[in-house]
Amino acid sequence: MTTTPIGVENPGTSTALLDVRGLKKVYQGKGRGVEAVCDLTFSVGAGELVCIVGPSGAGKTTLLRCVAGLLDCTAGEVTLEGRKVTGPPPGMAVVFQEYGRSLFPWMTVRQNVERPLKEKRVPKAERQRLVREALDAVGLAEVHDAHPWQLSGGMQQRVAIARAVAYEPHILLMDEPFAAVDAQTRAELEDLVRALWQRLGVTVLFVTHDIDESVYLGQRVIVLSNSPTVVLEEVAIDLPGERDQLTTRSDPRFAELRAHIYRLIQQAKEGHRPSP
Numbered sequence: 708m709t710t711t712p713i714g715v716e717n718p719g720t721s722t723a724l725l726d727v728r729g730l731k732k733v734y735q736g737k738g739r740g741v742e743a744v745c746d747l748t749f750s751v752g753a754g755e756l757v758c759i760v761g762p763s764g765a766g767k768t769t770l771l772r773c774v775a776g777l778l779d780c781t782a783g784e785v786t787l788e789g790r791k792v793t794g795p796p797p798g799m800a801v802v803f804q805e806y807g808r809s810l811f812p813w814m815t816v817r818q819n820v821e822r823p824l825k826e827k828r829v830p831k832a833e834r835q836r837l838v839r840e841a842l843d844a845v846g847l848a849e850v851h852d853a854h855p856w857q858l859s860g861g862m863q864q865r866v867a868i869a870r871a872v873a874y875e876p877h878i879l880l881m882d883e884p885f886a887a888v889d890a891q892t893r894a895e896l897e898d899l900v901r902a903l904w905q906r907l908g909v910t911v912l913f914v915t916h917d918i919d920e921s922v923y924l925g926q927r928v929i930v931l932s933n934s935p936t937v938v939l940e941e942v943a944i945d946l947p948g949e950r951d952q953l954t955t956r957s958d959p960r961f962a963e964l965r966a967h968i969y970r971l972i973q974q975a976k977e978g979h980r981p982s983p
């Protein structure tokens with residue numbers, strides 16, 4: 708299985724936008740430290756859609772929080788667009804798993820999406836346009852005046868995605884964003900992410916524990932070992948760029964890639980490390 712980064716669907720996007728070098732994170736607790744991430748190195752090209760999978764507790768969320776500048780690294784560094792990340796960088800948006808906690812219940816859908824744009828001091832007319840376009844893109848134009856608690860879980864996660872997209876980020880980080888929605892909604896949201904990615908040309912780093920989801924979405928899947936966490940393998944997903952839930956998932960190549968990553972995760976759980 709190849710391990711080189713690819714950009715089959717967005718040709719000419721080989722420039723590294725995000726660089727993670729020797730990333731280590733140790734949480735300091737009372738009396739002892741927890742090494743969540745040991746030594747991670749990888750990069751993501753501009754316009755790529757890269758998924759990260761690994762066993763539970765491998766440090767996927769920790770990695771994403773370090774990349775987002777929400778946590779300090781113990782060692783190593785994260786570089787975005789050539790600048791070292793020391794706090795939340797301006798060109799980045801994050802979608803978390805807990806949409807319920809990430810939206811403000813007292814604000815309408817439109818106000819939730821608009822809020823980061825106000826903080827960014829985007830002029831009013833421009834803000835209104837961005838909010839309208841983002842809500843259109845996620846199919847929520849009709850409910851802009853509703854409050855989050857009046858919407859289903861899947862719709863709330865669409866609001867969170869619209870908020871991220873309206874911000875016009877260069878890179879979108881997603882941390883198990885569909886873990887809490889039903890299978891049908893999950894499939895729709897996966898297609899939404901691919902459609903937005905193709906349309907907007909945004910770089911996406913998508914963390915999931917779901918192997919099928921990583922193969923369906925990604926151009927490349929980075930498989931993490933178990934703790935102490937390193938990159939076990941980078942798997943190029945050489946499926947056609949046009950994907951749909953039925954055709955892609957019944958492609959024999961899809962099954963091969965899924966089986967390969969499944970075996971890697973099993974090996975990871977057994978403590979397998981990459982050869983030096």
Ligand SMILES: Nc1ncnc2c1ncn2[C@@H]1O[C@H](COP(=O)(O)OP(=O)(O)OP(=O)(O)O)[C@@H](O)[C@H]1O
Nearest residue numbers: 734741742743762763764765766767768769770916
């Ligand atoms: N704030 C914290 N303080 C101490 N230890 C932590 C903290 N957050 C995470 N950890 C530990 O770091 C390790 C990695 O956790 P993390 O949540 O990053 O893994 P994960 O791969 O996202 O897990 P999962 O797939 O189960 O969500 C775990 O051992 C976890 O207990």
